Amino acid sequence: MNYHIITYGCQMNEHDSEKIAGMLESMGYQETDDHAGADIIVFNTCLIRKNAELKVFGKVGSLKQLKEDNPEMIIAVGGCMMQQKGPVDELYQKYPQVDIIFGTHNIHKLPSLINQVKHGEERVIDVWEEDKGLIPDLPSKRRNKFQAWVTIIQGCDNYCSYCIVPHVRGSERSRPLEDIVDEVKKLVADGVIDITLLGQNVNSYGLDLDDDYDFPDLLSELAKINGLEKIKYMTSHPKDLSDKLIKTVARNDNISKHFHLPVQSGSSRILKAMNRKYDREHYLGLINKIRDNIPDAVITTDFIVGFPGETESDFEKTLSLVEKVRFDMAYTFAYSPREGTPAAKKADQISSEEKHRRLQALMDKQNQISYEVNQELIGKEIDVLVEGESKKDPDYFSARSDGNKLVIIPAKTKKLIGNIITAKINEAGSWTLYGDIVNN
Ligand code: SAH
Ligand code: SF4
Ligand code: F3S
Numbered sequence: 001m002n003y004h005i006i007t008y009g010c011q012m013n014e015h016d017s018e019k020i021a022g023m024l025e026s027m028g029y030q031e032t033d034d035h036a037g038a039d040i041i042v043f044n045t046c047l048i049r050k051n052a053e054l055k056v057f058g059k060v061g062s063l064k065q066l067k068e069d070n071p072e073m074i075i076a077v078g079g080c081m082m083q084q085k086g087p088v089d090e091l092y093q094k095y096p097q098v099d100i101i102f103g104t105h106n107i108h109k110l111p112s113l114i115n116q117v118k119h120g121e122e123r124v125i126d127v128w129e130e131d132k133g134l135i136p137d138l139p140s141k142r143r144n145k146f147q148a149w150v151t152i153i154q155g156c157d158n159y160c161s162y163c164i165v166p167h168v169r170g171s172e173r174s175r176p177l178e179d180i181v182d183e184v185k186k187l188v189a190d191g192v193i194d195i196t197l198l199g200q201n202v203n204s205y206g207l208d209l210d211d212d213y214d215f216p217d218l219l220s221e222l223a224k225i226n227g228l229e230k231i232k233y234m235t236s237h238p239k240d241l242s243d244k245l246i247k248t249v250a251r252n253d254n255i256s257k258h259f260h261l262p263v264q265s266g267s268s269r270i271l272k273a274m275n276r277k278y279d280r281e282h283y284l285g286l287i288n289k290i291r292d293n294i295p296d297a298v299i300t301t302d303f304i305v306g307f308p309g310e311t312e313s314d315f316e317k318t319l320s321l322v323e324k325v326r327f328d329m330a331y332t333f334a335y336s337p338r339e340g341t342p343a344a345k346k347a348d349q350i351s352s353e354e355k356h357r358r359l360q361a362l363m364d365k366q367n368q369i370s371y372e373v374n375q376e377l378i379g380k381e382i383d384v385l386v387e388g389e390s391k392k393d394p395d396y397f398s399a400r401s402d403g404n405k406l407v408i409i410p411a412k413t414k415k416l417i418g419n420i421i422t423a424k425i426n427e428a429g430s431w432t433l434y435g436d437i438v439n440n
Contacts, residue, residue: 013046035063041074134154152205155169155171156200161275164338176209195228203242230402231254237262238263257297262303268280274307307350310335319361330366383420386418399423408435
């Protein structure tokens with residue numbers, strides 16, 4: 001019996017898919033790369049932007065014939081998109097090939113839903129409107145032996161006015177510190193050297209708990225674990241990034257010096273309309289503080305262009321912020337109205353053409369800066385974790401720097417995979433660095 005999982009969206013979804021894989025394997029299923037040969041196909045969906053949704057409908061639609069040829073095959077659709085009535089109704093009514101619909105709050109129920117279908121129930125919809133506390137700990141099938149994701153906080157309470165996540169992932173729920181430390185110790189005993197802590201806003205960690213600890217306290221505890229070589233985390237919200245966090249990162253060698261700090265816009269007026277609760281000056285102040293304490297920090301960000309009411313002058317403030325900060329890298333998005341969010345109801349929506357013009361201008365500027373910033377690394381020796389064969393060419397390995405930059409190195413020996421080694425950078429583009437292995 002084989003399973004195939006198709007995942008869209010962010011690391012939370014990637015990690016949920018690892019848990020879905022863990023559950024399916026404990027039911028006796030094995031993973032297959034070929035969806036046509038699978039007995040069960042699971043979709044883990046995202047609806048952060050319209051195009052994420054369109055992809056899901058397209059792909060589920062394309063399975064109609066396969067399901068007709070093999071009626072025993074089970075198709076299950078879960079994830080963020082299923083927390084909204086519209087997409088659920090559409091899938092149920094127009095896509096009879098779908099057997100199971102489940103949500104983000106009850107992924108642990110998937111095995112029993114599969115059994116219901118196997119025991120004759122035709123189609124099952126089980127979506128919980130509200131979260132019922134933390135999702136129980138589940139076995140997860142990791143992408144490799146040496147890296148792991150660890151959830152520290154589920155949900156989001158920030159309600160940025162454009163964003164659907166709080167509506168589909170529930171309110172903020174932190175896991176107890178002891179549970180996280182225990183999980184990480186077990187992972188390290190199992191060979192993991194590199195962990196990424198996950199939360200929509202990791203800086204809110206602990207605020208909802210009775211105990212008196214916060215995110216920097218958690219980091220300090222984890223940094224003490226012997227054998228844990230790298231601790232990364234995402235995402236930090238600029239409104240809550242504390243001096244204590246910067247100091248904790250600066251003090252500990254095994255905490256990554258990468259700050260992914262989504263700014264969204266360079267205009268304080270737009271930031272207010274986005275309900276981000278910080279302004280341009282506060283953000284620039286944070287960047288200075290980070291660089292004063294950690295001169296080699298890698299700083300990356302997210303931007304949304306074409307938010308309702310964004311004028312040319314607001315957009316120019318975004319461009320000028322990019323020039324001021326000189327980010328290492330940025331993810332840039334055209335604003336996509338999401339049903340049920342306040343921004344989608346605003347009258348002053350920007351045309352698609354204008355959004356894409358701004359997007360292109362922003363990408364051009366940032367790519368040039370990323371290129372220049374990366375040029376400065378040429379000739380330098382940096383530590384990188386070798387992750388595996390390069391997707392493009394098996395003669396090369398792909399590796400990641402402390403700041404999460406992709407570094408391509410010659411594939412010398414498979415023994416290097418899963419180890420941190422030193423690479424000397426000899427070529428650099430906007431997105432990728434190329435290097436040679438030094439004395440390994
Ligand atoms: N929790 C994280 C990010 C979650 S979503 C944070 O607060 O930063 C990842 C990114 O998607 C966001 O940072 C934002 O830039 C983008 N995004 C979210 N909603 C969007 C929308 N409606 N349209 C376009 N981009 C959006
Ligand atoms: Fe969305 Fe804002 Fe929460 Fe991030 S912090 S998930 S952008 S509401
Ligand atoms: Fe998408 Fe859900 Fe993540 S909407 S971005 S998969 S939290």
